[in-house]
Amino acid sequence: MNRFSYSKPQQVSEALQQLSDTGRFIAGGTNLLDLMKENVARPSQLVDINALPLNKIETTQAGGLRIGALVKNSTVAYHPDVERVYPLLAHAILAGASAQLRNMASTGGNLLQRTRCYYFYDVGTPCNKREPGSGCGALEGQNRIHAILGHSEQCIAVHPSDMCVALAALEATVHVSGPSGNRSIPFADFHRLPGDTPHLDTNLAPDEIITAVELPPRGFAENxxxxxxxxxxxxxxxxxxxxxxxxxxxxxxxxxxxxxxxxxxxxxxxxxxxxxxxxxxxxxxxxxxxxxxxxxxxxxxxxxxxxxxxxxxxxxxxxxxxxxxxxxx
Amino acid sequence: MNATPVRQHRPEAESETHSISLLLNGKQVQLTVEPWTTLLDLLREHLNLTGTKKGCDHGQCGACTVLVNGTRINACLSLAVMQDGAEITTIEGLANGDQLHPMQAAFVEQDAFQCGYCTPGQICSAIGMIKEGKAKTRDEIREQMSGNLCRCGAYTNILAAIEQAMPACQGESRE
Known part of the structure; x- marks a missing residue:
């Protein structure tokens, strides 16, 4: 792992201020630290966001549910309102990772996890996502786990999340904060197709932070x-x-x-x-x-x-x- | 337990350390850590608590499972500096003097290991799982323990040990 500086702000505004161009936020760390050990990610700074007040699950005025970005995957899956109204989300979360990882991984981090494409992870091979312009190792390589829809000549990687598949079906909204204020992104617009910019996974700007994921009232709990x-x-x-x-x-x-x-x-x-x-x-x-x-x-x-x-x-x-x-x- | 000095890193590297306190296996400890030290490396390399094992170092095998504030996590994917103020229990902190924790005793009785490398992680994970209270049937235990690999394939006896220790552990977590 490369050397980096570390800080732990208490408020969202403070976290946004502290983040430098080459820095990253860290919450659960289950994907980021793994990528750092593989030299795929080399941030010069980690801003630990675990002290930010983004750890609640609340009912919204519209009758939906607002899940704070720092709520752990296991906490979401076993929350009584999620089990009752959004069992699809609970099932999807519990189908992913291991119990230990679900205990660590955050809601916001799940959305931002990177592909597990072998070539993205192996810095000795070309990858347009990791190093734009270097080529795609998967196109003519080992591509058993890769995409069949929406891929481009530049990238055939897939998004690895289970939770996000349920959030897409439930038409969740992603709430984010940035230097110029707050905005909300419909789930369908949050992640991107690779096109000719496969290095961009999402439409979250580098200086923005996810604060919550909101579910509308309709949960399809019966069927x-x-x-x-x-x-x-x-x-x-x-x-x-x-x-x-x-x-x-x-x-x-x-x-x-x-x-x-x-x-x-x-x-x-x-x-x-x-x-x-x-x-x-x-x-x-x-x-x-x-x-x-x-x-x-x-x-x-x-x-x-x-x-x-x-x-x-x-x-x-x-x-x-x-x-x-x-x-x- | 004596904290050994933090290891030297390359002189050209940026030098930055943070002071943290942990309640580690029941004892309050004050430590100075570099931010890139994982919880696993802190335990093994700096505190000489080598019971927690480094298997894959990527969160895939579960050999490094420890309990943080009673919750099972992979110590290899957490930074020590992020655990400031936490209560951490490793395999070394489970026994009460010479009296084994019920889960440790059950692993011995059921011969729930061969090489033993995954065992500390299996035991900590099983204790965490029982506290979570979501696994009741054998299939549920298998599913909930899938984050702990055993390359010797001692799964049958691991399952038997967990089932044996479950009533005693449930009693303990109610106290």
Whole structure:
């Protein structure tokens, strides 16, 4: 790990002031310290934000839930309101990492974690995300875990989070603070596709800080599923994951949310596909139609073409489980 | 326990140290640390508490699991300076004199190890898991312990040991 200076401010304004151009905020540290040990990240300064007052889960006036950026992943997953109203979020969080990591990792940090692409992590190989212009090692390398949707010639990495897939499906809002004040970013606009700027994962400015993630009232608690498919049954990143939420009017679909993980540079959603499900019968045929539409334009690489069919089947299964209410309490 | 002096780093490197206090295995300690020292390296290299193991050093194996304010974490992915004021329990702090902690005793009785390298992390993790109170069935224990790898494959006996110690540990965390 490189040398760096360290400070621990007490207030958000103080933290924003202290952060230098080459500095980074640290909360749980589970991803940042790992990247520093690999020399992928070499900040000259760490601003420890754990003393900031961003550690609460509160009900909003709109009837939703506001989760402070410093609340630990395990605390969110086991919070009574999350278990009751947003079990999709609880299931997604508990499908990720290990218990120890969930005890350390923060809500804001989960959003900002970096891809686990082997080439991004290996400083001896080219990577446009780590070193813009150096090339992409994954395009013609080991690309079993890589993207099938939304990738570019510059980068085929995927976003690794499970929690973010649920937050995308639930249409969360990310609250941030910066030198020029506060703003809110809809979840769909928070993460970016790689395009020709794969070094940018998100639309958070370097001098901004996440303060909270807000959930709207609608939680799909009766009909939801988080289906995660991976190489081992626990403690592995998703090859494909699906966050599904349905509202049913008898036997037809009243509302639908589908977000995919493990397939793109950001949690993947198509609101048009979800809208097309409204009024359709809650049957496998409808789910297959949605899956085909969601995966339209999917392109695999040498080792990951299997993900297209895997994702298709996972979407159908997740929607079937959601409709059957098998996960509802 | 005597804190050994902080190791010298390269002379050209920036010199910056921070003073921290920890309640470490029941004893209050004052330490001076460089910000880039992980909690794991502080324990092993500076305080000679080598019971906590360095396996992968990347949060993937769980060998470095310790309890911070009663919660299990990976000591390799935390900076010592970030733990100022915390209560830290390592494998060395579990026994009461010569009397083993119920989880330690159960690991011995159930022969829940082969090489033993993952054992301190397994034991601290299991104690943390029981305190969390979310694992009741065998499958739930397996899932909740998935952050602790055992390359000897002693999982069957590890599971048996945790099940054996669970009632005694639950009694303890209620006190």
């Amino acid at each position: 939801f599923a988080y289906l995660k498919l991976r190489d081992r049954a626990s403690y592995a990143f998703a090859l494909v994951s699906v966050a599904a939420g349905l509202e049913l009017n008898g036997t037809s679909i009243g509302a639908a949310r589908i977000a995919l993980g493990g397939v793109a540079h950001k949690p993947w959603r198509c609101p048009e596909v979800e809208a097309a499900l409204i009024g359709k019968p809650a049957t496998e045929e409808s789910y297959r139609m949605a899956a085909d539409a969601l995966l339209q334009g999917a392109v695999g690489f040498e080792h990951n073409r299997f993900k297209i069919e895997l994702a298709r089947r996972a979407i159908v299964r997740a929607l079937s489980e959601a409709a059957a209410g098998v996960n509802a309490q």
